Amino acid sequence: MRARTRTGLGALAAGVVSVLLAGTASAAPAPGAPGVGDPYYPNAGNGGTDVLHYDIRLTYQPATDLLSGTTTLLLTATQDLSRFDLDFALKASSVRVNNRPAQFTNQTGNGEFVITPAQPLLKGQTATVVVAYADTPSTATVDGLNAWKKGSFGALGIDEPQSSAWWFPANDHPTDKATYDVSIEAPDGDAAISNGTLVRKTKQRAGWTRWQWRSTKPQATYLTSFIVGKYEVVESTTPDGKPYINAYGADLGDSLYAAKASVERTAEINEFLGTQFGPYPFEAEGGVVTSGIGFSLENQTRPTYGARNFRAGSNTTLIAHENAHQWYGDSVSLGRWSDIWLNEGFASYAEWLWSEHEGEGTVAELAQYTYDSNAADADLWKLVPADPGADNQFDNAVYDRGALTLQALRTAVGDEAFFKILQTWHAQKAGKDGRILEFIALAEKISGKPLHDLFQTWLYTAGKPAVGPNGSVAAFRAAAAPAPASVKPRSYDQIQANHRFLAAEHAG
Known part of the structure; x- marks a missing residue:
């Protein structure tokens, strides 16, 4: 039966009422998205939440690989939430949200941990989320992968771009950084190492020691480290008074002294x-050397180095690389994983700066030799650093061609503007994240020069760029008078070896 239609003022009044009601009614709380929308890793991070702090309190038994404890997250809802996700691969036993038991789904196969609180979270509301769990991380997978390292060296919760899912639930994307308290109880005789300051070590029961670490500056999840095993831990302070903690695996053998000759120079x-x-x-500040990995990673305040990087002797260019990440990659994080050049290109350039400082080849020499050593059909020129693809994030092109991009920029704008660009980029973005286009805009603003063609050539276009007075980019030699290109800078082979090691396991 057709309803009768209102006419005249009655219809108008009804329409006004309906519009007012529509304008005042709020939408029902909705589920948060399972990811932040990163094209490389669609399920990385989570929508609807901003984590402020992680309190991670664990017990780990190396003999059985049993990890148990709780993680407490202090987070703010960025939308009205009926439920929300965390990234987590282990089996949980309970979840509480604001002290009330919450429902949860342990989707361990894809790493999505879905929590439905007893009451919806409203936008702007701060919530306390407590997740209790016990599992063996070496048996857990996310999309068929396992990032946990277990062996005679102990255990490592270290990898890039993802590692946190194997030891704590998190909003696992660099755009959501937080502060941390990490407390790890391990058997006596084992060290338990993480980031920041070692607040204290305590014994609460026979045979076990608890190590408590605190990170007070915003920190990305993949930069947060879990290290348990037999390590020599060396505690001191830097010349300006900061805690300075280095650790060396008990199984480094003949590489121990070379590792120490490198890592102990971190403060310098x-x-x-x-x-x-x-x-x-x-x-x-500090560093950890372990046999458990072949690559190295810029874990915040305390990078982790694969022991094989010191087989040929000291390797301070690697120390410079990973610690340059403390500025570019850690303090200033990437906004999307496709922006990886902002991390690796900058850290690779720092190796050249350190080599020049040590008298082992100027930046201009190293840049020119890298350029000359790669023919036009070399793999280095086939990949574009600005968007290498998820499978090629750690390709040598991101490192070496990335560093060449910065030298091309330096040659084009001059030293004063170049270092002002680098320092301003960090000063403006410290504790936050950044995108490549934002960096390009800053470079143009500070230098006062149009730089579109330079970055388009070096970052976005496959093929070997032309270099020379009449080429598309000014010669690398413009700012210096290096030796002929046929003379290899002394640090060149070591830097290339570093980049191969850094990329090897990521590629696997």
Whole structure:
């Protein structure tokens, strides 16, 4: 039966009422998205939440690989939420949201951990989320992968772009950084190492020691480290008074002294990098050397180095690379994983800066030799650093061609503008994240020069760029008078080896 239609003022009044009601009614709380929308990793991170702090309190038994404990997240809802996701691969036993038991789905196969609180979270509301769990990380997978490292060296929760899912639930994307308290109980005789400051070590029961670490500056999830095993832990302070903690695996053998000759110079290297990039951005310094990985990673305040990087002797260019990340990659994180050049190109350039400082080849020499050593059909020129693809994020082109891009920029704008660009980029973005186009805009603003063609050539276009007085980019030699290109800078082979090691396991 057809309803009768209202006419005249009655219809108008009804329409006004309906519009007013529509304008005042709020939408029902909705589920948060399972990811932040990163094209490379669609399920990375989560929509609808902003984590402020992680309190991670764990017990780990290396003999059985059993990891148990709780993670408490303090987070803010960025929308009205009926439920929300975290990224987590282990089996949970309970979840509480604001002290009330919450429903949860342990989707361990794809790493999505879905929580439905007893009451919806409203936009702007701060919530306390407590997840209790116990599992063996070496048996857990996310999309068929496992990032946990377990062996005679102990255990490592270290990898890039993802590693946190194997030891704590998180909003696992660099755009959501938080502060941390990490407390790990391990058997006596094992060290338990993480980031920031070692607040204290305590014994609460026979045979076990608890190590408590605190990170007070915003920190990305993949830069947060879990290291348990037999390590020599060396505690001291830097010349300016910061906690300075280094650790060396008990199984380093003949490489131990070369590792120490490198890592123990971290404070000196950071002091030099500070003259190039601005003040060191964090509250502690140090490094860990382990046989458990072949690559190295810029874990915040305390990079982790694969022991094989020191087989041929000391390797301070690697220390410079990973600690340059403390500025570019850690303090200033990438906004999308496709922006990886902002991390690796900058850290690779720092290797050249350190080599020049040590008298082992000027930046101009290293750039020119890298350019000359790769023919027009070399793999280095086939990949574009601005968008290498998820499978090629750690390709040598991102490192070497990325560093060449910065040298091309330096040659084009001059030293004064170049270092002002680098320092301003960090100063403006410290504790936040950035995108490549934002960096390009800043470079143009500071230099006062149009740089579109330069970046288009070096970052966005496959093929070997032309270099020379009449080429598309000014010669690398313009700012210096290096030796002929046929003379290899002394640090060149070591830097290339570093980049191969850095990329090897990521590619696998």
